[in-house]
Amino acid sequence: MRSAINLAMASPLVTAEAVEASSYPDLARRYQVFAVPKTVVNDRVAFEGAVPEAYLWSAIWQALGVQPGRPEGAGEDRREETQEE
Secondary structure, eight states: OHHHHHHHHHOTTOOOOOOOGGGOHHHHHHTTOOSSSEEEETTTEEEESOOOHHHHHHHHHHHHTOOSSSOTTTTOOOOOOOOOO
């Protein structure tokens, strides 16, 4: 959960909420919380327990339906070839 909160603090594109399951039983049932912590990403991917940050990133990529790695075009060689006159 800490990693998700750190991501949310670092980017306005990310939100994270921590909820006490025993205080919100309807929400706990909806997300089938049987163990804590439980992380749900975009209502598509969920996992239980403390996980390494790399695992969280993998879940985020999976929930977004994209392959992990660099953004499109990142790291490409953008030098234009010069023509000899």
